[in-house]
Amino acid sequence: MKAIIHVSLKKAILDPQGKAIANALKSMGFDEVEEARQGKVIELQLNGKGDEARLRDMCDRLLANPVIEDYRIELVA
Amino acid sequence: MKSVVVVFPGSNREKDMADAIERTSGMRPTLLWHKDTEIGKPDLIVLPGGFSYGDYLRCGAIAAHSPVMKEVIRLAKGGTPLLAVCNGFQMLVETRLVPGALLRNTSLKFICKSVQLRLDGTSSTFTSKMKKGDVITVPVAHGEGNYVVDADTLKALNDNDQVAFRYLENINGATDNIAGVYNETKTILGMMPHPEDATDETLGNASASPFFEGIASVLR
Numbered sequence: 001m002k003a004i005i006h007v008s009l010k011k012a013i014l015d016p017q018g019k020a021i022a023n024a025l026k027s028m029g030f031d032e033v034e035e036a037r038q039g040k041v042i043e044l045q046l047n048g049k050g051d052e053a054r055l056r057d058m059c060d061r062l063l064a065n066p067v068i069e070d071y072r073i074e075l076v077a
Numbered sequence: 078m079k080s081v082v083v084v085f086p087g088s089n090r091e092k093d094m095a096d097a098i099e100r101t102s103g104m105r106p107t108l109l110w111h112k113d114t115e116i117g118k119p120d121l122i123v124l125p126g127g128f129s130y131g132d133y134l135r136c137g138a139i140a141a142h143s144p145v146m147k148e149v150i151r152l153a154k155g156g157t158p159l160l161a162v163c164n165g166f167q168m169l170v171e172t173r174l175v176p177g178a179l180l181r182n183t184s185l186k187f188i189c190k191s192v193q194l195r196l197d198g199t200s201s202t203f204t205s206k207m208k209k210g211d212v213i214t215v216p217v218a219h220g221e222g223n224y225v226v227d228a229d230t231l232k233a234l235n236d237n238d239q240v241a242f243r244y245l246e247n248i249n250g251a252t253d254n255i256a257g258v259y260n261e262t263k264t265i266l267g268m269m270p271h272p273e274d275a276t277d278e279t280l281g282n283a284s285a286s287p288f289f290e291g292i293a294s295v296l297r
Binding site for chain 2 (some may be wrong): 012013014016017020061062063065067068
């Protein structure tokens with residue numbers, strides 16, 4: 001089983017990297033881009049079927065910083 | 078004063094810190110590798126600057142879970158003074174011993190220069206030789222020094238006099254110009270600027286000597 005952890009900055013947090021990305025896309029002519037937010041993806045190869053509570057614990061304690069980040073856990077076979 | 082400076086893989090300011098403490102207190106700190114979990118009973122613990130674990134994941138996040146940190150956190154919660162500078166501050170917020178987080182500078186640039194800091198939060202172990210409103214000139218060297226807290230936490234920090242230092246000019250986007258914060262009991266101080274690099278007249282700046290002399294006079 002594989003767990004894919006999507007980590008993103010909370011909505012209220014300014015994302016200067018996202019802003020720079022959006023500006024670059026706009027300057028390339030992609031006028032439809034209104035905003036960009038940058039996050040990260042962490043893939044965990046797990047032995048066994050992946051315990052949600054343990055995965056949340058991993059996210060809360062290390063993979064994401066709940067002060068500034070949200071996360072979403074996706075389990076794929 | 079018995080002090081310990083913890084060294085992580087990627088730390089690079091531990092020697093400057095040890096020199097500054099020795100210069101101002103007369104006592105050489107012990108440098109402790111992060112895998113040593115025997116700290117003893119120091120009067121002061123320091124988390125120095127650098128790029129622990131290459132700033133992977135988030136700055137300071139991996140170091141915050143190093144073997145030594147359980148004991149650092151236990152001692153700090155028990156009242157042992159803890160000073161955390163730059164990357165050490167980034168570790169400190171990851172341990173949640175002080176509130177907030179440190180994000181990428183709003184300019185997206187690594188900022189390396191001397192800045193002016195105003196001391197706002199006094200009456201701590203760290204400020205006995207300084208007065209409220211004192212301005213010192215101290216180098217910063219960071220890419221992720223943009224201190225972020227939500228409005229409620231900011232109010233609590235201000236009400237409780239937990240903001241130690243503020244930048245006179247906001248260099249990195251930090252909320253309310255915050256450069257350094259205390260925990261509630263003011264025994265723990267985290268700050269982005271490097272006071273250890275402003276303690277030697279021969280290097281042209283001893284602006285932060287009173288800061289270290291104050292620590293040494295309280296903890297001697």
